[in-house]
Every structure is written in structure tokens, then in C-alpha cells.
Amino acid sequence: MPGVLLIAVASGEQLSPSTAELVGEGVRLAGDVGGSVIALLVGKNVQGLASGLGELGVDKVLVADSQSTTPPSPEWMLAAAELAASQTQPAAILLTHGGGGRDLGPSLAYRLGAGMVTDATALRADGGQLIATKPVFGGSAIAEFAITTTPCVVSLRPRAFEAPESPPAKQAQVEVLSVPESDQAIEVLEEIREQATTGPRLKDAKVIVSGGRGLGGPENWEYVEQLADVLGAAVGATRAITDAGWVPPSLQVGLTGATVAPDLYITIGISGAVQHIAGISGARNVVAINRDGDANIFKYARFGVVGDWKQIVPAFTKRLRELRG
Amino acid sequence: MDIVVTVKQVPDPDIPPTHFKIDEAAKKVVPPAGVAPVMNGYDANALEAALRLKEQLGGKVTVVSLGPDSAKDTLKRAIAMGADAAIHINDPALNEAESATTAQALAAAINKLDHFDLVLSGRQASDTDGGQVHLGVARQLGLAAVSPVQKIEVASDDSLIAERIVEDGYQRLKVRLPALLGVSSEMNEPRYPPLKGIMAAGRAQIPVWTAADLGLEAPRPRVELRRLYVETREARVELIEADSLAEAGTKLADKLREARLV
Numbered sequence: 001m002p003g004v005l006l007i008a009v010a011s012g013e014q015l016s017p018s019t020a021e022l023v024g025e026g027v028r029l030a031g032d033v034g035g036s037v038i039a040l041l042v043g044k045n046v047q048g049l050a051s052g053l054g055e056l057g058v059d060k061v062l063v064a065d066s067q068s069t070t071p072p073s074p075e076w077m078l079a080a081a082e083l084a085a086s087q088t089q090p091a092a093i094l095l096t097h098g099g100g101g102r103d104l105g106p107s108l109a110y111r112l113g114a115g116m117v118t119d120a121t122a123l124r125a126d127g128g129q130l131i132a133t134k135p136v137f138g139g140s141a142i143a144e145f146a147i148t149t150t151p152c153v154v155s156l157r158p159r160a161f162e163a164p165e166s167p168p169a170k171q172a173q174v175e176v177l178s179v180p181e182s183d184q185a186i187e188v189l190e191e192i193r194e195q196a197t198t199g200p201r202l203k204d205a206k207v208i209v210s211g212g213r214g215l216g217g218p219e220n221w222e223y224v225e226q227l228a229d230v231l232g233a234a235v236g237a238t239r240a241i242t243d244a245g246w247v248p249p250s251l252q253v254g255l256t257g258a259t260v261a262p263d264l265y266i267t268i269g270i271s272g273a274v275q276h277i278a279g280i281s282g283a284r285n286v287v288a289i290n291r292d293g294d295a296n297i298f299k300y301a302r303f304g305v306v307g308d309w310k311q312i313v314p315a316f317t318k319r320l321r322e323l324r325g
Numbered sequence: 326m327d328i329v330v331t332v333k334q335v336p337d338p339d340i341p342p343t344h345f346k347i348d349e350a351a352k353k354v355v356p357p358a359g360v361a362p363v364m365n366g367y368d369a370n371a372l373e374a375a376l377r378l379k380e381q382l383g384g385k386v387t388v389v390s391l392g393p394d395s396a397k398d399t400l401k402r403a404i405a406m407g408a409d410a411a412i413h414i415n416d417p418a419l420n421e422a423e424s425a426t427t428a429q430a431l432a433a434a435i436n437k438l439d440h441f442d443l444v445l446s447g448r449q450a451s452d453t454d455g456g457q458v459h460l461g462v463a464r465q466l467g468l469a470a471v472s473p474v475q476k477i478e479v480a481s482d483d484s485l486i487a488e489r490i491v492e493d494g495y496q497r498l499k500v501r502l503p504a505l506l507g508v509s510s511e512m513n514e515p516r517y518p519p520l521k522g523i524m525a526a527g528r529a530q531i532p533v534w535t536a537a538d539l540g541l542e543a544p545r546p547r548v549e550l551r552r553l554y555v556e557t558r559e560a561r562v563e564l565i566e567a568d569s570l571a572e573a574g575t576k577l578a579d580k581l582r583e584a585r586l587v
Contacts, residue, residue, distance in 0.1 A: 012492065047508075060521065062460065071496060073498070074469075074471060074489070075469055077533065089516040091330060098489050098492060100491060100492070102456065102472070102473065103456075103470065103471075103472040103473070103507065104459055105458045106424075106455075106456065106457035106460040106461065107463070107464060107470060109457070110425060110428065110460060110461040110464040111464055113426075113547075114547065115423075115546075115547030115548040116424075116547075116548070117459060118454075118455050118456055118457060119455075120458075131375070131551065132452070135454065136452065136453055136454050136553070137336070137354065137451070137452055137454070137492045138338050138339070138451055138454065139343070140342065140345045141345075141347055141354070141553055141554065141555050141556075142553070142554055142555070142556055143550060143551065143552070143553050144550070144551040144552040144553075145548045145550055146548065146549045146550060146551050147547065147548050148547060148549055149547050150544060167413070171461070184469070184499065184502050185468075185469035185501040185504060186469050186499070186501070186504075187498065187499045188496050188497070188498050189486070189496075189497040189498060189499055190496070190497050191491065191494060191495075191496045191497075192495055192496070192497070193494040194495075195491055196492055197396060201493065207587075213456065213494030214363050229444065231587060242417060249485040249511070255338065255451065256366065256510045263586065264586045264587070265488060266433075272342075273339075273342075273533065274338065274339070274341075274342050274345070274480055276337065276341075285584070285586055287577070287581070288562070290464065291575075295566075296342055297353060298562050298564075299562070301562045301565065302410070302561070302578055302584075303562065303563050303564075303565060303577060303581070304562045304563070304564050304565065305564070305565045305570070305573045305577055306564060307573065308570060310416075311569070311570035311571055311574070312570045312571065312574040313572070314570035314571070315570075315572070315573075315574030315575045316574035316575065316577050316578050317574075318575075319574065319575040319578035319579065320578045320581075323578060323579075323582050323587065324587065325421045
């Protein structure tokens with residue numbers, strides 16, 4: 001029974017925001033490799049979320065609901081995933097490259113002796129093999145890997161895959177997967193969930209306004225905030241200015257910060273260092289406002305204005321306020 | 326506490342984009358002239374964490390790297406920063422191996438050490454951006470693994486408390502040792518090697534181990550690199566021009582509305 005096993009790691013007691021993309025890609029892949037789409041739903045108090053996976057197109061849901069008083073540990077999630085893989089014997093295993101999936105995927109692949117590609121941005125079946133595409137060298141290059149084992153394991157970069165607009169809703173068959181809470185080397189003491197301070201969260205924002213060293217100083221950060229406010233956008237920053245302490249490190253976008261994939265990414269005073277570009281390769285439309293017309297950021301931009309941002313941004317913000325008013 | 330740190334030598338990720346070249350036929354990066362490879366950034370964070378634990382609790386820090394001759398420079402750098410010993414796994418059969426084989430080789434080397442309480446690794450390498458090897462090392466050694474870790478709170482010889490980054494926040498975990506942690510850059514700022522360390526690194530003897538020394542069999546390939554390329558970027562930017570920059574700003578807003586982006 002070849003098919004696709006999806007591992008849906010719950011985010012707290014909710015389905016993670018990238019679940020629709022994961023299931024969408026799983027359904028598409030099952031069309032290529034044959035068999036059904038089975039999802040392992042793993043978390044704590046998640047039984048009620050199983051039908052939601054059916055609505056997205058999953059045929060069968062295995063629910064691994066942790067009985068522990070604290071959120072499930074990485075080791076327990078691995079045990080659940082291994083059990084699901086051995087029960088379903090899938091051709092491919094997909095999960096999201098984020099949250100709990102980031103370390104779960106490679107651990108699972110190693111246990112199964114399976115080949116894996118992490119953080120994939122495209123996936124296709126070719127001559128009986130799965131080909132996964134992923135950015136490497138901080139996004140400077142693209143690699144295509146064929147995975148030569150069965151099963152193969154791939155983790156998908158959040159927001160790199162489109163969630164289908166009208167998924168083939170199913171009445172999913174739900175089965176409980178009982179995973180023993182054995183004596184474990186890791187005990188989760190508590191989970192601290194950070195609330196986004198204002199505006200949407202950076203990593204799943206559809207619109208982001210980011211600022212870089214070209215802003216000139218922390219006193220000019222308010223221009224970024226104002227523009228973001230008008231657009232209902234999240235704010236981001238380059239490593240240069242988080243390192244310099246102008247804004248908190250949590251705003252950093254790039255290789256050592258957040259990877260984002262908004263529909264619109266507006267940059268002010270950002271030159272486009274490799275380190276920063278690495279975090280925005282999934283951005284669909286980049287707007288660059290920068291004094292230096294040769295800056296690397298213009299290679300990635302759809303629209304650009306060359307000049308002093310201080311003369312451009314206030315008029316830009318004002319006009320957007322009128323348009324959206 | 327005896328700690329093993331796995332390190333990888335990578336092309337300097339801070340080189341300007343214009344210096345980044347790929348040899349598509351060889352499926353390799355062309356090393357930029359005059360720019361030396363460096364210790365992977367997250368591995369430097371892992372080493373820094375190990376050195377701080379040693380300062381607190383005593384013990385020994387051993388670094389292990391798999392790579393060609395040049396990887397010796399990265400191991401020397403680790404000793405200069407304060408590591409006590411280094412092991413260089415260097416074998417043409419292994420140096421370009423995929424992550425599972427690399428994990429097996431590193432685990433075999435770590436197993437040959439007398440004793441360890443903790444393995445620290447970077448959460449991923451900045452060349453392959455895979456984030457797989459350290460988790461494979463943990464599985465191969467039968468250790469619990471926690472990754473990515475942003476903070477080590479309290480540590481003793483038999484357990485520690487670590488903060489693991491999750492989707493929108495973090496978890497505090499109690500980890501029984503021995504274990505492996507995948508270290509993220511939030512944890513610390515790696516130190517510069519002091520002069521004394523640089524002198525020590527100059528004198529250091531670094532043993533070199535091969536696949537045969539580690540009793541490794543020929544690996545079974547699991548993934549195959551089909552293609553490595555740089556996405557060609559046509560300059561397709563539409564530059565907005567107007568009589569004044571303020572007008573260009575206004576026009577930019579109109580363009581975004583036209584394109585239904587705002």
C-alpha cells in the first residue's frame with residue numbers, strides 16, 4: 001500500500017498554519033505515486049483536530065495524543081512518527097520544516113534508514129524517484145536531490161507551497177495511535193508561547209516592511225512602523241541593525257533570523273546582503289527603496305525607487321493611507 | 326563535564342554575492358580566490374557554549390571535524406578559542422559524503438573517545454543548510470537530541486535545562502545526560518581566540534582518522550545531488566521615476582495598487 005504519510009505536528013492545541021500547504025502537497029504527490037493520504041496528527045489534546053485534516057483532503061488520520069501533563073517531548077513525537085511509518089509503510093513522508101518538524105524529520109529519516117531533504121521549496125516525481133529542490137548556501141544556490149530510498153522523507157519550507165483553494169474534502173477515517181509514555185531522557189517542563197507584540201507575526205505575515213542600515217539610525221525606525229501600520233504589515237530588519245541594537249533581534253530576517261515568504265516585501269535602506277536574501281527567497285514581490293541603484297536588492301525586486309528614502313517614504317506612506325482609507 | 330563539539334568548515338557565508346560561483350558540471354562551489362573558508366557559524370556558537378560550560382563545571386572539550394586537509398585550520402581555530410583536543414576525520418571516501426554517512430563517521434569517532442557527557446553541534450551548516458547531521462549523530466550514538474536550542478540554563482554532570490525553539494515560542498526541557506544539543510545563534514556570541522590560544526593551536530598535534538580507522542563500511546547512498554545551480558536573475562525590476570522623489574513615492578503606491586498588492 002504505497003501512499004503518502006503526512007506528519008502534522010500541532011502548534012499548541014491548533015493545527016499549524018502551514019497544515020493546508022502540507023496536505024495540499026501530500027494530495028498532489030499521492031496523485032503521482034499512488035495510494036492514499038494518511039496523516040499522523042501529533043500533539044496534546046489534538047483529537048478534535050482530526051476532522052479538520054479530512055476537510056483538507058486527508059483519507060485517514062492517526063491521532064497520537066500525548067497523555068503527559070506537559071507538551072509532548074521530541075523523543076515521544078519521534079516514537080509516534082516511527083510507529084505511524086511502520087504501520088502505514090508509505091512511499092513518501094512529508095512534514096513541515098518548522099516548529100517541531102525541523103528536528104523530527106531528520107531523526108525519523110535516520111531511524112528508518114531513509115534519505116531526506118529538508119526545507120524543500122519544490123517537489124516532483126520523476127521516473128519513480130522523488131526530486132526535491134531546496135535552497136543551499138544561504139539561498140545563493142539551488143540544489144536538486146533525487147531521494148533513492150523507500151520511503152523518502154521531505155520537509156517543506158512554510159509558505160513555499162500553495163494551499164489549494166478548494167481542497168477535496170473527505171470524511172477522514174480516524175484511528176488512535178497509542179504511543180507509550182516511557183521513561184524518557186527529555187522532560188518538557190513548560191512551553192512558553194510568545195505573543196506577537198503588535199501586528200501580525202513575521203514568519204506568516206502576508207506583507208512585511210523591513211528596514212536596514214540605510215535608515216541611518218534607530219530614530220528613523222518609526223517610518224518603518226508607520227508604513228507597516230498603514231498596510232497591516234509585520235516589521236522586519238536586517239542583521240546589521242539588530243546587531244547594532246536599533247531594534248530587537250526577534251525582528252531579524254535572514255540566514256540567522258526568520259525565513260519569510262510574504263506576498264509583498266518592502267525594503268527601506270536594505271542593500272540585499274546574501275545573509276538577508278537567504279531569508280526572503282520565498283517572497284513573491286519585493287519592493288526596494290535604496291539610495292544605491294547598484295545595490296543587490298534591486299536584482300530581487302519587482303518595483304524599485306532609487307533615491308533618499310527620507311524623501312520617498314513619507315509620500316509613499318501618505319498615498320497608501322489614501323488608497324486604503 | 327566532558328563535551329564533544331562537532332564542527333564543519335564551510336565557505337565564508339559573508340562573501341559578496343558577485344564572488345559566489347558554482348561549477349555546474351562538478352556540482353560544486355568554486356572557492357573564491359583569497360577568501361579562506363571558516364568555521365560554520367552555528368558550530369562556533371556550539372563551541373562557545375561548550376567552553377562556557379567547561380569554565381563553570383570543569384572537564385574537557387574535544388572538537389571533531391570531518392573534512393579535507395583544509396579542515397585542519399578550523400580545528401586549530403577551535404583549539405585557539407580554548408578547546409583541549411581535536412580530531413580530524415579525513416578520507417576522500419567520506420569528505421563529500423551525504424549527511425547519513427557523515428553522521429556515522431562523526432559518531433564512530435565520538436565513540437572512540439574515553440568518555441563524554443554531552444555533544445554540542447550547530448543546528449545546521451551554512452553550506453548545505455540541511456540540519457540533519459547532528460540528529461543522525463545522536464541516533465547513531467543512541468542519545469536523546471534537542472534542537473534547535475537557544476539557551477542552556479542550569480547544567481550539572483548528569484542533567485541540564487535547555488530552551489528549545491518551537492513554532493511560536495520555546496520549550497524549557499530537562500535533559501538527562503549524555504545527550505546531544507543542536508545549538509542556535511541566539512545562545513551566545515563566539516569569542517575571538519586569545520593570543521595564548523593561538524600559540525597553543527600552533528603547537529597542537531591533531532590526529533587524523535580515516536574510514537578504516539573508524540571501521541566504517543562503504544556507505545549506501547540515500548540521496549543523489551542531481552543539479553546545483555544559481556538561479557539566474559534577470560534584472561526585471563521596474564524602476565519608478567518622477568520629477569521628484571516624493572512623487573516617485575506616490576507613484577510607487579499607485580503601482581502597487583494597480584498590481585493588486587496593496
